Amino acid sequence: FIFAAVATTKQTPPSPRAMPARRQGVRQARVALSGVAGVLVLSLGTLAAMGVRGPQQESLGISKPMAPPRSAAVAAGPRALLRRPRSACGRVALRPRVSIPASGTGNAVSGESPEIPLSAKPVTVKLKDGEKEVYVIGISHVSRRSVDQTEALINAVKPDAVMLELCLARSGLLMKEEDNFGSVKDDRAFYVAGKIKLAGLPKEPGFPTEEEVLEWIGVNDLQPGQPLTRPNFDQLQRNLLNLGIFSSARIQADSPPPSSVPLYFSRRRIWYRLFGKKSYMPWELDEDAPKELFPVYPLGDLMLNCTERTGMLATIQSVTLRGDIPEDLGDLEGMIKEWFAKTKSTVRTFMLARKHILSKQPDSRIDFLGGETPNVCVIIQDRASLRTSPKASNTGMEVTVYDGKGAGIMPIQVQGYAVAKVPGAEDGSQWESERGVKWRSWDDSEAEKAPTSLQEYLKNPAAAKIGEFLIGRFGKLQDKAARKCKINPGEAWQTAFTSAVNNRAKMVVLGDQLALITQAQMATKLFNRLLFWFSTGLLTAAGGYAAQENPEVLRSVMEQVENPHFLLYGLAAAQVAGVLASLYDPVRTMQDFARQKGASIEKKVEVTTPLDLTSEPTLLEGEDALLNWPDAQNIVLDQRNEFMADTLLRMVRGKELRCPAYVNFQNNDSKDVLQRFLMGSDASDDTCPEGVGLGKFETPEIKKVVAVVGTAHVHGIREEFERLKREDGGSR
Structure with a gap:
């Protein structure tokens, strides 16, 4: 609009003398309106840049328009995705809105909850413990969609607390x-x-x-x-x-x-x-x-x-006393001159005088005036005898300094x-x-009991190096895939944290098992498998060497093979190569996954079946490939699912937590918010060590919790939560 107005004004106008008065007035009005419109557009742009936005649809609980059926769009061709449906008369048809029940009666599942936004329903499961509610949302660590779904859910539910699939070792995310x-x-x-x-x-x-x-x-x-x-x-x-x-x-x-x-x-x-x-x-x-x-x-x-402080006075000629002078003070003037002659320091002289005065009259305000001149004045006020007690002086020399500046003082x-x-x-x-x-x-x-470093759970350095290489390589590739989708590492956790603060949550709990424990167990399994097959390959190669040195040993067994030792050497090489390939296979899968474009990655990690309808863990392509490692199902999923489900149950039942949390504290004057890092009352040596953070907290009353975890954990947490609830006496 501005460019159009400028282009209009840049056209060469006729001479004002030749232009009729009416046309000249119309042209001036057009130019004025264009200027006003330009100012309005720039003002609106500035407000938008400063973050002044209208209310979000989902945050207010307004239902979103229903998208046309996907099958109909595909049947009509790919361009149908870009068009809105039309009515029989050719006009654009209005999309119907979704009808949401007014109350949360019915099953405790995500599809029937009025609080869960439409975008987050497929990946959210709602659990209940009596009147307490737990919303477990499954995310992909590489998806922009998951970040938006997490923010929408927390804004809609406004929970008392948020639990993240993090721990003390991973708090840096x-x-x-x-x-x-x-x-x-x-x-x-x-x-x-x-x-x-x-x-x-x-x-x-x-x-x-x-x-x-x-x-x-x-x-x-x-x-x-x-x-x-x-x-x-x-x-x-x-x-x-x-x-x-x-x-x-x-x-x-x-x-x-x-x-x-x-x-x-x-x-x-x-x-x-x-x-x-x-x-x-x-x-x-x-x-x-x-x-x-x-x-x-x-x-x-x-x-x-x-x-x-030095270099104030070269000599003291006179000392004047004013105010409430104690009767037994003695010859203070003579003592000050004597102290100055010994110390050659104005500060030390005044400090000795202050000590002497306070010994005779403890509740006194003392001011030393004239510290930059040879004539010193000492003012003493007995604060106990005054109706309005003056502010107590500390050293008595505050009057010689103003805002950090004074004689002999180096300014800031x-x-x-x-x-x-x-x-x-x-x-x-x-x-x-x-x-x-x-x-x-x-x-x-x-x-003083705070550990100097997090405990080493893996004593075998060889296993630690192997686990660090494979798990570290997998994590870097996962970060690469996330950047393809325009998100930074840990952005889902950061968004959940910020949303929890904006919605006045009491705390953000890091409710996962310590990552070092999981990594140590996984590295041990990888090392044991590698050691087993390397040993097997070594024995096979030793058999080949023996057959090469003594051909008669295997001739009765392998009569059809001309050189059996070559076969054994090949078998040994295949055993070693096979175990290396199997251990590196999840990394290779993640490597191929990270090479794809962002749109393709987003499509492959999209959850098509609602998580509340699944009967087994929902594994996402690429990022869940590490479950192909030996015993990863138990180490990566089962143990951590039990730990996080136990944390959630402790939260809603007000029991002591065995994990750390960021607790919300607000300044009663400025309304700024400080998130203090505190340990749960059930402190342990691994997940919740004593002495770390600022202290420990008691679990408050929590009615609603949002748990942000990986998609593969949702099913296991739901099963473990129900099991632990039954063992702890059922619903409350």
């Missing part, structure tokens, strides 16, 4: 590739620190202790898992300098422990391409706006390196920030569980 720690600039990242310590504090008499200084600068008020940004770190430095006893302050972070896991922080983000840098908007500005999760990268212990270099300071202890805001999840942080003794 929740982080997007662009959020990798190595690719994030420091001024745009969020961090969580370990213990905060102080270095460089003088041990001279009168100086405060490390505990006092950390309390004064607000470290003790930081809550567990508090996200910190560059402005927060600069504020810590500024708080140190504002005490007036340090000339410089630097922050140094140690490397995080091996068992550390990132937290996640949710805040609405405006489209950053419009503004050059990522900009953020607090959640309270739009309660229903979609939020984006940002990783909170773990750091080790944070060391605050400080230097004593600030170049501006791309993110705002995260709310925390300074503004009095608290991170609270919006849905009432109870938890506690680890104490020092429990935190």
Whole structure:
């Protein structure tokens, strides 16, 4: 429309003198309307780019139009897929809408549930435990369709909790590739620190202790898992300098422990391409706006390196005392001059004077004025005797510093920030569980039990190398197939995580068995099969060598064979080659699958038969080829199905979980959301080790759960859930 208007205006007009007045007025009105239309189009485009969208059909529970029958489209030819059906009079016929029951009576299956979106019905199974509901959705790890189905289901059900087919070892899949720690600039990242310590504090008499200084600068008020940004770190430095006893302050972070896991922080983000840098908007500005999760990268212990402030005074000529002076204070003026003569330091002199005053009058506010001049004034206020108690001073030298600047202080270099300071202890805001999840942080003794690395379940290095090669190669090919379908590795988990936060779920549970256990068992099976057939081939080759050296040995057995040793050598080679080919066959199948185009991959992993109607696991082409490995059905499916079904039953029955979870905590001021990584109360040594994360939580009341798992797991989880429910006393 804009280009058409511009093209019209670019035509060479006649001279205004020769143009009648009426035509000239019409032309001016046309140009004005074109300009107004252009401004409206640009405004709408900008709003669309910033993410202002209308309501989603499925999120509001509105039924979608029914597509024409697939068989009719095929019968009419391929072009019929691109046309809408027409009525007898030739007009476009309106497609009928699907009628959905108003209540969820009937079987607990996906086809009759009013809450499940149409797009997710074929891949969703609904389980019930009394009034509690569990929605198990089967996904393909390489399909864009699965990502959209997962998001639609969570938005429609709005569950109390979401369970993912992940574990502690695979929690890294929740982080997007662009959020990798190595690719994030420091001024745009969020961090969580370990213990905060102080270095460089003088041990001279009168100086405060490390505990006092950390309390004064607000470290003790930081809550567990508090996200910190560059402005927060600069504020810590500024708080140190504002005490007036340090000339410089630097922050140094140690490397995080091996068992550390990132937290996640949710805040609405405006489209950053419009503004050059990522900009953020607090959640309270739009309660229903979609939020984006940002990783909170773990750091080790944070060391605050400080230097004593020097070079303020060359001499002290006079000392003036004002305020509520204690009667037994003594000759403070003479003592200050004497202390300064010994220490040659204004800071140390004032710290000795502060200690002496507080020993006589403990609840006092002390201010040392004139620290940059030879004439010093000491103001003492007894806070207990005043009607309105003034704010307590810490060192008494705060009045000599303003915003981290003062005589003898090295100022902080600030170049501006791309993110705002995260709310925390300074503004009095608290991170609270919006849905009432109870938890506690680890104490020092429990935190020390955190493993330095995840336990090695496979002691055989040869088996570990073989399993790592085959399983790792299979995973890389699976990622390649996913990229063909325009999705990144782990995008289904990331979408489920974000949707859970946007729908105010209490927690996101990583409910799978530890991947290292599965990998160790699988690698052992692969190694044992390889070892068996290699040994068999070696024995066959040894028999061939014996036949070659002593031809009479096998002549009675193989009379028709001229050179039997050649046959044995060939049999040995075939045995070794056969076992290698059988072990690599799933990888080769995945390799051929990953070479196809994205549309072909999407079509092959599409579920045609609803999962609630199947009587056996639904295996997808390509990505489920690893089940051809020896005993993979038991290791990869059966054991994990039982573990995940047990997790789901524990969730809806309020029992202690034996797996970790990201628990939702909201700031009561800014409405930002922090996902704290916590362990279940039923801590174990493998899936839920003690000391990892920030603490442990108690399972809250959960009425609705959405479980996001691979398609091959859905049938087994359904069977195991019903079995465990019967063993635990039936439905409740």
